[in-house]
Amino acid sequence: MFKKIFVISVLLSLNSYAEVTSDSSNVETVVNFNNNNFEISKGLQEGRNLFHSFDKFSIDSGQTATFTTKGVSGSVNNILSRVTGNNSSKIYGGIISEIPNANLYLMNPNGIIFGEGASLDLQGSFHATTANYLQLGNNDFFYAKLDENSTFTTANLIAFGFLDNPQSITINGSELTVPDEKTLSIIGGDLEIKNSLLYVHSGRINLVSIASEGTVEQDSLNINASQKGKIIISRFLEYEKKPVNNNDEFLILGIDEYGDPYPAEYNDIDVSNYTNIADAGQIFIRGGKLLIEKAGLLADTYDYDGEPKENTGIDIEITGDIELIDNAVITADNRQIDVEEKSGDIKITAENLIFSQTEEYFEDSRDFINEYLGLISTDSFGPGTAGNINIKLGGLLDLNPGGILSIAQSDYIEGNGGNIDIKAREIIIQNNGMISADTFGENAGDINIIATDSIYLVDTYIYEEIIDKTGGISSCACEEDSFGLGGNIKLKTPNLILDYAEIGVYSYSEGDAGSIDIEADMVSLNKSGFYAESINAGGGNI
Numbered sequence: 146m147f148k149k150i151f152v153i154s155v156l157l158s159l160n161s162y163a164e165v166t167s168d169s170s171n172v173e174t175v176v177n178f179n180n181n182n183f184e185i186s187k188g189l190q191e192g193r194n195l196f197h198s199f200d201k202f203s204i205d206s207g208q209t210a211t212f213t214t215k216g217v218s219g220s221v222n223n224i225l226s227r228v229t230g231n232n233s234s235k236i237y238g239g240i241i242s243e244i245p246n247a248n249l250y251l252m253n254p255n256g257i258i259f260g261e262g263a264s265l266d267l268q269g270s271f272h273a274t275t276a277n278y279l280q281l282g283n284n285d286f287f288y289a290k291l292d293e294n295s296t297f298t299t300a301n302l303i304a305f306g307f308l309d310n311p312q313s314i315t316i317n318g319s320e321l322t323v324p325d326e327k328t329l330s331i332i333g334g335d336l337e338i339k340n341s342l343l344y345v346h347s348g349r350i351n352l353v354s355i356a357s358e359g360t361v362e363q364d365s366l367n368i369n370a371s372q373k374g375k376i377i378i379s380r381f382l383e384y385e386k387k388p389v390n391n392n393d394e395f396l397i398l399g400i401d402e403y404g405d406p407y408p409a410e411y412n413d414i415d416v417s418n419y420t421n422i423a424d425a426g427q428i429f430i431r432g433g434k435l436l437i438e439k440a441g442l443l444a445d446t447y448d449y450d451g452e453p454k455e456n457t458g459i460d461i462e463i464t465g466d467i468e469l470i471d472n473a474v475i476t477a478d479n480r481q482i483d484v485e486e487k488s489g490d491i492k493i494t495a496e497n498l499i500f501s502q503t504e505e506y507f508e509d510s511r512d513f514i515n516e517y518l519g520l521i522s523t524d525s526f527g528p529g530t531a532g533n534i535n536i537k538l539g540g541l542l543d544l545n546p547g548g549i550l551s552i553a554q555s556d557y558i559e560g561n562g563g564n565i566d567i568k569a570r571e572i573i574i575q576n577n578g579m580i581s582a583d584t585f586g587e588n589a590g591d592i593n594i595i596a597t598d599s600i601y602l603v604d605t606y607i608y609e610e611i612i613d614k615t616g617g618i619s620s621c622a623c624e625e626d627s628f629g630l631g632g633n634i635k636l637k638t639p640n641l642i643l644d645y646a647e648i649g650v651y652s653y654s655e656g657d658a659g660s661i662d663i664e665a666d667m668v669s670l671n672k673s674g675f676y677a678e679s680i681n682a683g684g685g686n687i
Contacts, residue, residue, distance in 0.1 A: 183208070191298055196226075203233075204236050223247065236257070254311075256313055259341075276289075311333055328349040331352050333353075337379075361431075376463075428458075436468045461475075461493045467498045477532050488525045492535045493537070496540045497538060499542075522550040536566070546576040549565060577604065588632070605617025635664075640669075
């Protein structure tokens with residue numbers, strides 16, 4: 146009974162916020178409410194920039210706010226909208242734009258919440274920000290406060306400007322999408338994305354968090370500020386394993402074989418129960434801390450019509466820690482099985498990168514949806530080359546457990562494994578953690594690891610059904626019918642410690658195994674070893 150009363154009280158409180166009203170500025174935005182739709186018209190137009198100004202901008206469930214062409218002359222590239230009142234924006238309904246191909250900017254420095262039922266129906270890109278002003282050209286500014294001197298100009302947007310204490314943006318239970326090849330940006334203070342889907346096909350997703358006065362450049366996403374904020378991407382629902390076919394195979398995170406979210410009638414894995422940042426293009430993340438829990442960043446290429454996608458990949462720059470918890474994934478895989486297309490690259494810069502599992506997930510790890518648990522991958526499932534992974538850390542890489550993989554898994558006996566480059570102070574790989582650049586096609590990729598303090602592997606074995614004998618760090622040409630070469634592994638560290646662990650280069654093909662090159666002051670082995678083996682050709686060197 147208590148739960149029912151609580152839900153009703155929440156709905157009543159949301160209704161009280163449902164309001165889109167114009168302000169007293171000279172922008173002359175007109176808002177009319179009819180049939181649960183806030184019709185937005187007129188505004189102030191300068192060339193292809195259309196300015197709108199609101200005192201309040203909040204939308205309840207079942208309502209929409211529509212930017213119309215009424216009062217607009219000629220083409221519009223950008224709809225620049227601001228909220229000048231003191232209330233945050235709470236979006237539980239739809240934001241619609243009828244203006245052809247126009248990008249929409251929603252600026253509210255008081256905070257923005259996208260809740261369950263929030264949606265976008267636009268023809269251009271969408272940028273939500275809690276900035277205090279937008280910089281237009283070199284010297285013009287569009288402020289959120291009426292007492293500031295705003296300039297309405299034809300100039301392009303250059304940067305998002307923040308004053309003290311940037312406010313947060315929360316996305317909870319929402320599905321936010323923009324058209325193909327467009328951009329979806331969330332730029333503000335702390336960002337929290339829960340139980341939501343952000344999806345752009347062949348486009349770009351930007352997540353930027355700032356925690357002090359400064360600016361974020363529109364194109365480069367450079368942050369000019371003393372402090373950067375937190376980005377949290379999470380799912381807080383129970384997981385129930387269900388097979389998607391008779392072979393008990395599982396798909397990752399509610400994405401079907403074409404890379405699309407499951408429609409509502411699919412109950413095996415419901416995409417509304419997962420948080421994904423999904424994109425066959427590019428994902429850029431900038432901030433001070435990134436936490437991904439039971440969720441995913443997906444820049445995968447799924448094009449079942451056979452058209453290759455270019456410029457895919459993920460670029461993450463975090464000044465503090467990145468944590469991947471409970472099967473969190475970061476992938477830029479190529480799943481075009483009929484197209485010779487390279488997977489996207491993944492570039493990560495941070496202080497520490499930590500993979501971890503709760504006890505509940507760890508006990509069930511071998512049967513889970515993702516057998517490597519937390520995962521960073523640039524795999525290729527077609528004849529194309531797997532992407533490269535570049536990780537640069539100032540401190541610790543901790544795979545406990547987790548996987549960093551660049552694997553060519555083609556059925557065509559084609560495709561090379563990608564290269565993996567890692568720099569850190571300390572690297573710990575444990576509990577079946579894994580770094581692998583394998584191929585089931587042509588040549589395996591190389592692995593280059595530099596740790597200025599130590600590399601420590603403990604209890605790190607790949608499951609036997611994948612490869613008969615390898616270890617926590619491996620590069621393998623695994624296809625017997627190919628002529629591919631095994632990749633090389635190069636480790637440079639003062640201290641290398643293996644405890645019930647293995648490092649190996651293998652060839653099951655007609656090609657030679659790769660080599661293992663170790664540069665260390667101290668090497669300690671406890672029931673562990675290095676392997677450079679080939680079944681049908683020459684063994685590698687150690």
